[in-house]
Amino acid sequence: MESATVALGHDHAEHHGPPEANQSSRIDKQTLGILLFIVSEVMLFGAFFASYFFLRVVVAPSSWPPEPYELPVAVAGVNTAILVSSSFTIHYALEAIRRGNKQGMKLGLLLTWMLGATFLFIQINEYVHLGFSIRDLSFGTIFYSLTGLHGAHVFVGLMLLSFATIRAFRGHFGPKAEDHLGVEVPGIYWHFVDIMWIIVFLTVYVL
């Protein structure tokens, strides 16, 4: 530490440790971080969707899903409604804390967590009762890969929401923007997960 201080010269004699990280003046680091993360996630999902559409369009089996397999569209539709609802509840939680309503934020976070857990539970239950596995044709592989990838993201989102909810009950968040980043960033991630599910549901179950 002493040698570092000496090396900096007379002007910065008080400075200790490594120099400050360079930061863009155009974009703040939290926004940049979550944007880069979401862009990388979009590319990850894009790779899976590319495989899916290759199978659907280029390989083009006579029917989709191939006989004798069937997808539980109604159950997935209900699950979609549950996940979309959870976007409304996390939005409610954030609107509540922006107005200084901590009880509303706690309620919103709890409801979001419960809806997310319900979605995951229903998806696992769907996997158990589907009647085909990841090893059954390329159809089974891409179905489980795509929905499983999304399920993993829901799981990560639930972890983030768990931390946010625990912190909310400990009174960590406040109405100012910089005081509730711990809810805002998981909220952005949760909306992203929701948007991805809408696209997965549309392509895998409906079209």
Added chain:
Amino acid sequence: MKISEQAVFKWVLIVGAAAASVIALTLLTRPLVGALWGLVLAIGACVYGYRWARMKWREAGAEVD
């Protein structure tokens, strides 16, 4: 440049509405029609996203100046 949860929530609503239109077309006509409409929407979203990103980048540059 700030991107808030409110802005992303707006996109949930937009994607939800677009998906609902694709589902409606698929159910009312044929899956191919729904898929083509979905493709049109996806291309439109890509063009909009590109223009939006360029605009935001210019705005952020103006804030610096």
